[in-house]
Amino acid sequence: MATYHDYDAVIVGAGGAGLRAALEAGQRVKTAVITKLYPTRSHTGAAQGGMCAALANVEDDSWEWHAFDTVKGSDFLADQDAVDIMCKEAVDAVIDLERMGLPFNRTDEGRIDQRRFGGHTRNHGEAPVRRACYAADRTGHMILQTLYQQCNKAGVEFFSEFFILDLVLSDDGACSGVICYEISTGQIHVFRAKSVLFATGGYGKMFKITSNAHTLTGDGPGILYRKGLPLEDMEFFQFHPTGLYRLGILLSEAARGEGGILRNADGERFMERYAPTIKDLAPRDMVSRAEFFEIREGRGAGPNKDYILLDLTHLDPEVIEKKLPDITEFARTYLDVEPLTEGVPIVPTAHYAMGGIPTNVEAAVLRNERGDVVPGLYAAGECACVSVHGANRLGTNSLLDIVVFGRRGGLAMAEYASTAPKPDVPEDVHEETEKWLAGLFEGGGPENPANIRARLQETLMANASVVRTDESLGEALDDVTALRKEYAQARVRDRSKVFNTDLTEYLELGFLLDMAEALVVSARARTESRGGHYREDHQLREDEHWLKHTFITRDNDGQTKLAYKDVVMGRYVPVERKY
C-alpha cells in the first residue's frame, strides 16, 4: 500500500538550499518539500560565522577579488564560470536575505556589518578583507529561520519527517518522482513530480570526529550513486581546524576573524611558519594540516599532546560575548573551559564535502563527465558539486552557495516543470521498494549496525582524513568493503511501524558506506596533493595530470569506475598557493 501524490516540483531536504529553492519554485508551480527532519532542525542552522559578499560596506572590495580568493582557495579546481556567478550574485543574495528580514549585525551607519574570514583578501591576496556579513555567530541559524519564515508566508507545503527511499526515473532516463517513507506511520508515499531537486546536505558522519549532525549521511548522493549516476570530486573533504577536542563541535573561524590565535604546546603561534602573510586566517585545509603536523611532531598541547589551543584571552571580553557568544558557550558547556582566561582545546574536525552530485550552473544534475543532464533532476547545496569550492572551500562560501544555487535550482526546476509533460509513473512503482524494505527486517545475521558505523568512522578518520597515503587508503578501502558485506547481513531489529529510527539509522548507514567507498576510491586514484586532499606520498599539486574533476560511478556488478572532466578555467591561471 502506498499513497500517491502529484506535484510539479518536489524538493528533498529543507536546509538553506532546499528552502531557497522552494521559495522560487513555490511561487511558480505546485511544489512540495520533503524532509526527514522538521525544516528548522536542518544543519544550515549550525553555521556560525557569516556569508561573504563584496558589499564594500566597511572597506573597498569587489566581487572579482572574492572570485579570485575562491578560486585560489579551491586550489584552482573550482570551475571559474560557476565561481563568477556565485561571487557576482552574492551581493544580491545578501540584500535579498536582509529584505526577507534576516537580522544582520549593523555598522554604526546602519548598514550590514562585515568581518574578516579565512582566505578572503583584498586585491588578490594583499591582506585580509572584511567581507563576511554576519548575525553574531549564528548566521546559519538566522538564514534557516528567515527562509523558513518566508516559506511559511508563501504557503510552501512541507512533508516533515519523510525519509527518501528512492528516485523514480522513467524509461527515457528523465526524473519522474521520488519514493518516501513517512517516519511516524511507516507508510510509503510516492511523489510523482516533473522535477525533483536534491538538497540533502553533507555526509560527514562517516568520520569519527565531525562537526556534522547525526543525520548528515549522504542520502541524496547515495540514492543517485546506486542508480549508476556519477558523483564528482568525492576525495575532497574539508577538515575544519577548530573542532572542540574529542567532540568535533565547531568553533567558528569567526573566532580567528575576530583575532583569535592558534598556539601549540609551547605557546607558539605556529601559523606564522605555515602562512606568513595571513597566518591564522589561512584557508582551512592549510591550517588543519599545520595542526596535524604540530601534533605529530610532538608539539600538541595537553597531557597526551594531542590537541591545539585556540587562544582568545587577549580579545576584549565584550567582543567575545557580543560577537562569539555561542562558541564561547560551547567551550564552557562541553569542555568546562573559560575562553576569556584560557586556551580552548581544538582539533581538526570533518566538516564539509566539496564533492557530491555533479551539476551545471543551473543546478541540473549531470549524468556523465561530458555534461549531459538528467532531465528534470536538480541538486544544490552541500550534496551538490557545481563546482564552486574545488578542492577546498573558503569559509562562508557554503552559506553563499546554498542561497545562490538554491535559488537558481528553484527557478530552473520550475521552468522545466512548467513545460514538461505529466510524468508517466505506474501505480505499482512502489512495490519493489516495499519488498526491499520488508526484506530489511527478515533473516540476516547478528551484526549490529552501530558497530559497523563505529568501525567505519574509525577507519575513515585514521586512514582517509587530513593526511592520506596509498597504503592508508588501501586499508580504508579494505575496511569499507568488508563493512559493506557485514551491512548486507545486518538487519533492522525494531519491527514497529511507528517512528522507527532503528530503520532510518540503518538506511543512513547504508548511504554512509556508499559515500565512504566513493571517497576512498576517488582519493586513492588521485596521486597528487590539492586542497583538502593531501597525499603524503605525492605531496605536490600536479596540474599537468590532475587539473580535472573526478567522476565516480558504480555499475550493477558493484564495480567502481572513474572518469574525469576538465576544469572550466577563466581569468586565473594556477600558481603556487601561498598565504
Place this chain on the structure above:
Amino acid sequence: MADTAARDDSDTQVESHEIDVELKIMRFNPETDEKPHFESYTVRADPTERLLDCLHKVKWYRDSSLALRRSCAHGICGSDAMLINGENALACKVLVKDLDQPITIEPIRGLPVIRDLVVDMEPFFAGYLAVKPWLITDDKERMPDRERIQSPDDRERFDDTTKCILCAACTTSCPIFWADEGYVGPAAIVNAHRFIFDSRDRGARERLEILSMKSGAYKCRTVFNCTTACPRGIKVTRAIQEVKQAALFRSL
C-alpha cells in the same frame, strides 16, 4: 597507515573515569502498550558525556527500539528537548555530571506522545504559525537594490528573541499551556516579539491583535518555567511581558 591528528580518545580513555549511569526512561509504543511505563537501563559513561550520548548507548547497544529525535547534538537544532529529572532541557546540552541519578527521562509535556520520547510537534508549530512569524513590510518602502538601514541599537532591541530554535522546551514547561489547548504558548510569543520589536517590521498591530485574544499573551501568569527551560538563555518571560505591555499601550 597515516597517523592522524584527531586520534582523540584512544589515549585519553586510559585516564577517563567511566561510571555507571542509571537511566529511567519513559517508554510507550502505541502498537503494543496501553499506557506509558518506565524502564531502567544502566550504561557506562564518562561524567563529562552528554545525556544524549547515554541515550545513544541504550539505543545502539541495549534496546534499538528506543525512539527519540536528535540531530546536531550540540544544542542548535532543537530536536531533543525532553523532561530530564523533572525539568525541560536538551539531552545534548546536559552533561551526566550535572544530573542526579537515577536520571529520569520523559517526553516533553502537553503534546501527544507518538512513541517513547517523541511527541507530536504539529500543535506546537500551529501555535507558532498563528502569530505570523515572518517580516511584514509595506510594499511602498521597497528599494530592492540596497539593504534597509537599521541602527545597531534597533538591531539589539530584539536580539534575544532571534536565538529561538523552536525546540518547545519553554512551551511544554508552561502549566498554562498544559491546561489550555488554545494558548499559543511562550515560543510563539517569543517569535512574535522577534518581529514586533524589529524596526523594519510593520505587522505589530496584526500580531498584537492576535496576541490580545484569549489564546494570547494575557494567559501568561509569569510562572517563569519557560525562562528556566530555554536552552538558548532567552529571557522568555520578559519577552512575554514586553509583548503584553505593547498590546496594552499599542505604542512602539
